[in-house]
Amino acid sequence: MAQARGKVTIDTEECKGCGVCVDACPPKCLELLPGLNPYGVHPARYTGMNCSGCGICFYVCPEPGAITVYRLIAPKVAQPPMEGSHAATL
Amino acid sequence: MDEYQVIESKSPVFYDKYERKAELQHQTHYCPGCGHGVVHKLIAEAIADMGVQDRTILVTPVGCSVFAYYYFDMGNVQAAHGRAPAVATAVKRSNPESIVIGYQGDGDLAAIGTAEIVHAANRGEKITIFFVNNAIYGMTGGQLAPTTLVGQFSTTSPWGRRPSNEGYPLRMAELLATLEAPVYIERVALCDNKNIMKARKAVRKALELQRDGAGFSFIEILSPCPTIWKMTPQEARKWIEEKMLAVFPLGVFRDRKLAPMADGVPQTTVTKLLGLDKPLEVVTRPMAVKDSQPDLTVKIAGFGGQGVLLLGQILAEMGMREGREVSWLPSYGPEMRSGSAHCHVCLSKERVGSPVIEHPDVLIAMNEPSLHKFSKMVEAHGTILYNNHKLPAGLPPCEAKIYCVPASEIADGLGTTKATNMVMLGALLELTHTLPRETALALLKAKVRNVKLLDVDCQAIDAGMACLRKQLGSSTDAHAHDGELAPCS
Numbered sequence: 001m002a003q004a005r006g007k008v009t010i011d012t013e014e015c016k017g018c019g020v021c022v023d024a025c026p027p028k029c030l031e032l033l034p035g036l037n038p039y040g041v042h043p044a045r046y047t048g049m050n051c052s053g054c055g056i057c058f059y060v061c062p063e064p065g066a067i068t069v070y071r072l073i074a075p076k077v078a079q080p081p082m083e084g085s086h087a088a089t090l
Numbered sequence: 091m092d093e094y095q096v097i098e099s100k101s102p103v104f105y106d107k108y109e110r111k112a113e114l115q116h117q118t119h120y121c122p123g124c125g126h127g128v129v130h131k132l133i134a135e136a137i138a139d140m141g142v143q144d145r146t147i148l149v150t151p152v153g154c155s156v157f158a159y160y161y162f163d164m165g166n167v168q169a170a171h172g173r174a175p176a177v178a179t180a181v182k183r184s185n186p187e188s189i190v191i192g193y194q195g196d197g198d199l200a201a202i203g204t205a206e207i208v209h210a211a212n213r214g215e216k217i218t219i220f221f222v223n224n225a226i227y228g229m230t231g232g233q234l235a236p237t238t239l240v241g242q243f244s245t246t247s248p249w250g251r252r253p254s255n256e257g258y259p260l261r262m263a264e265l266l267a268t269l270e271a272p273v274y275i276e277r278v279a280l281c282d283n284k285n286i287m288k289a290r291k292a293v294r295k296a297l298e299l300q301r302d303g304a305g306f307s308f309i310e311i312l313s314p315c316p317t318i319w320k321m322t323p324q325e326a327r328k329w330i331e332e333k334m335l336a337v338f339p340l341g342v343f344r345d346r347k348l349a350p351m352a353d354g355v356p357q358t359t360v361t362k363l364l365g366l367d368k369p370l371e372v373v374t375r376p377m378a379v380k381d382s383q384p385d386l387t388v389k390i391a392g393f394g395g396q397g398v399l400l401l402g403q404i405l406a407e408m409g410m411r412e413g414r415e416v417s418w419l420p421s422y423g424p425e426m427r428s429g430s431a432h433c434h435v436c437l438s439k440e441r442v443g444s445p446v447i448e449h450p451d452v453l454i455a456m457n458e459p460s461l462h463k464f465s466k467m468v469e470a471h472g473t474i475l476y477n478n479h480k481l482p483a484g485l486p487p488c489e490a491k492i493y494c495v496p497a498s499e500i501a502d503g504l505g506t507t508k509a510t511n512m513v514m515l516g517a518l519l520e521l522t523h524t525l526p527r528e529t530a531l532a533l534l535k536a537k538v539r540n541v542k543l544l545d546v547d548c549q550a551i552d553a554g555m556a557c558l559r560k561q562l563g564s565s566t567d568a569h570a571h572d573g574e575l576a577p578c579s
């Protein structure tokens with residue numbers, strides 16, 4: 001299977017399990033965990049498949065640091081940045 | 091192995107840890123799915139990208155976002171309910187280089203703070219207001235807000251909002267767009283990703299305009315409050331789209347070119363205004379008051395604008411310089427001019443018991459009504475100084491001695507009737523000898539910055555002294571000045 005263009009990590013301690021990111025993700029690659037986090041909510045997580053690195057989940061999530069979005073560094077063909085992303089630095 | 095780079099992550103404008111509670115230092119206090127967090131993120135991103143974090147000051151409201159200062163690592167001021175635009179005005183005017191943001195909910199901005207927002211907008215204050223409209227009072231548990239929709243339930247509209255009882259929803263963006271001064275007004279919504287991106291642009295535009303020196307900018311953000319709306323976060327977003335947009339249409343309501351107003355307001359500092367930039371005169375308090383100097387109580391009465399209260403203040407301050415216990419009790423009407431005003435001054439060797447004087451030693455009556463009204467109150471051994479050449483007809487007999495000192499005329503002769511009170515001060519000094527003339531001159535020198543006026547004031551004091559000296563005649567040998575008076579200035 002081809003390497004996904006993007007990936008996300010979700011801080012399960014910061015996530016409040018509102019599910020907004022799950023709904024908003026276009027390729028539906030996020031889900032709420034069946035288990036509860038220490039604060040009693042089902043936190044979101046990346047299924048590990050098909051993330052495009054679009055950044056939508058980051059902008060719809062109300063928590064400042066719950067979601068971090070990564071994008072594959074393509075050595076030859078540079079990805080045109082979509083509207084809604086900005087040049088964050090590592 | 092393919093490599094990834096971070097493209098979206100927590101903004102450096104947020105603190106790493108939020109110091110609000112022992113636990114939960116890594117998440118905000120907002121309910122799951124609340125729009126406030128999204129707005130915070132958009133603001134933080136714009137500030138970081140513009141590189142203005144170290145000169146941005148956030149004025150937070152009362153409401154669910156009251157604790158925003160726990161999250162934003164920049165200047166923070168927390169304003170009283172509804173007063174963020176007034177506080178932001180002060181912050182911006184005193185720090186013109188800062189980026190000043192007011193953050194307000196709809197209860198805060200459109201109910202208790204209606205006056206502040208309208209006037210800040212109308213003055214074209216160079217601030218940016220982010221107005222988070224969730225159509226309800228969130229923090230206090232769901233009371234009706236001015237922005238609550240018709241038919242919407244709240245704890246204070248349990249049958250749904252009825253225009254006949256609660257009026258119609260207030261459209262703040264449209265309302266403010268009727269004003270001349272604002273440069274940018276837009277309404278956006280947090281109902282889906284596309285609209286969040288529009289909100290992101292609007293937030294950034296407003297802040298950039300402020301950075302570039304433009305005037306008032308206002309972004310209204312329709313924001314979900316799932317908790318009070320009793321909806322899931324997803325339903326709440328849908329509700330914005332289906333219900334709120336019909337009442338609060340999105341769009342730009344004002345987009346003006348830069349600098350619509352010439353900025354003619356001179357800038358100064360509080361330190362300069364109070365004259366604290368110059369070295370302060372150090373006044374040392376004399377150790378003890380000479381016993382020979384009697385206590386003195388004075389009532390000064392006249393029209394507002396005759397310097398009645400100021401004369402009292404000067405007397406009290408002179409007393410302080412002479413090491414006395416003093417009190418000054420003003421009483422005046424709401425009018426600045428032509429109402430009546432009076433004040434009581436006590437100069438005492440002991441602590442002053444009450445600043446109210448029932449029977450003054452001296453009454454300074456700056457006009458006829460005051461003479462009629464207060465002459466009876468004066469102590470039997472007391473004195474009245476009356477601002478005229480002769481007593482009015484029909485004055486009831488009184489035991490106090492009355493001297494006529496035409497202070498207004500004397501002052502007018504010196505060039506300004508403003509010095510009337512200083513003529514009276516001179517007369518009082520001559521009469522009582524409780525306080526030395528030199529103390530009056532030193533005090534005036536410290537207080538009156540206008541050299542010409544200071545000169546007139548000094549002349550007025552001397553003229554008042556001379557006027558009374560003439561009337562006291564030979565009987566005043568005991569008080570007579572030995573030798574020449576020192577020059578005024």
Ligand SMILES: Cc1ncc(C[n+]2csc(CCOP(=O)(O)OP(=O)(O)O)c2C)c(N)n1
Nearest residue numbers: 152153154171195196197198226227228229
């Ligand atoms: C002077 C004053 N009056 C009333 C209150 C109570 N109070 C606290 S928050 C609030 C309403 C806030 O509603 P809104 O501005 O819509 O903000 P939200 O909580 O919805 O974000 C009120 C009335 C107060 N704190 N101070």
Ligand code: SF4
Nearest residue numbers: 025051052054055057
């Ligand atoms: S970055 Fe885009 S594709 Fe990836 S999880 Fe977030 S919303 Fe889904």
Ligand code: SF4
Nearest residue numbers: 015016018019021061
């Ligand atoms: S939007 Fe944020 S808080 Fe809500 S479930 Fe997703 S990661 Fe968690």
Ligand code: SF4
Nearest residue numbers: 120121124154228315
């Ligand atoms: S009550 Fe509403 S506005 Fe307040 S934090 Fe909860 S969801 Fe947000």
